[in-house]
């Protein structure tokens with residue numbers, strides 16, 4: 028009896044040890060699989076047919092600025108606050124009036140990219156990974172820019188990435204793939220944009236056109252500004268203007284120009300008369316830095332973002348009629364912060380990935396209508412809210 032019990036106990040211990048070893052091995056190999064309830068997908072309505080009612084809209088803003096911080100997660104935010112005045116004093120991030128988080132995914136899964144996420148924001152519809160401005164079946168979608176133009180808004184795009192990159196493109200163009208640079212650039216040249224500031228990748232291979240023909244194409248709509256953001260006579264607002272810089276020319280506060288300088292110029296132009304405006308502002312730096320797990324680049328980029336953010340929040344505070352929303356499109360890098368030594372004063376950054384991750388990401392709002400962005404939403408619902416807040 029006792030021997031039997033001993034055998035049973037030994038067997039049990041063996042099973043527990045085996046399961047424990049397997050669990051440890053899976054954790055070490057990163058093989059822990061969590062089943063999700065991600066399917067089937069119920070498609071939300073688009074910005075053209077918004078179902079989410081906000082009730083009376085006494086707080087409707089005149090102007091809207093959408094600031095997309097590509098790849099920024101909550102740990103990126105904690106890092107920026109930790110190295111700035113944010114832990115003890117007021118950080119720029121603390122000036123918002125409403126905070127929330129949103130879940131971004133494409134229709135077919137969990138991890139998203141800038142194209143699908145920006146399309147959800149720009150059109151109020153989730154779409155396929157990599158698709159721009161179109162629905163999952165390739166159908167054309169109405170974007171916030173189209174709605175705003177129809178309502179008499181002036182339109183602007185400012186980015187520290189390529190002007191044809193996924194985030195700006197989702198607002199202005201339609202394409203089966205974010206890689207169709209030529210097709211996207213043609214749509215930018217035919218757009219109603221009054222301001223277009225950003226970089227141009229010039230690899231001259233595959234679908235990416237060469238520098239010269241691209242500049243010629245953009246000049247069919249825009250007067251070109253120089254690197255100090257000045258233009259020739261006749262480039263005063265509301266003349267459509269573009270400032271195009273080489274790849275990686277804009278990144279941190281040493282760049283010429285910097286992101287906050289581009290923002291200040293764009294705001295001066297878009298607010299030069301009584302008409303309302305809609306501006307898309309993007310920083311790609313958190314995403315690019317986090318794909319490389321490059322902490323120095325991330326910190327420099329976050330400083331430029333904070334300075335650009337100060338510009339738009341100051342504008343909104345003085346103007347009193349401008350809604351600013353800062354929204355991330357997905358997290359990149361799986362960034363985590365831990366303590367580097369036993370003084371509990373220094374942080375260490377750990378990266379879990381070199382790609383996008385599936386965590387929820389922040390949204391913050393300031394100005395008239397900000398309160399609607401508090402709490403939890405899907406990215407598409409944020410787009411629907413913005414559509415309803417556009418001035419009638």
Ligand SMILES: [Zn+2]
Nearest residue numbers: 098314318359
């Ligand atoms: Zn990315």
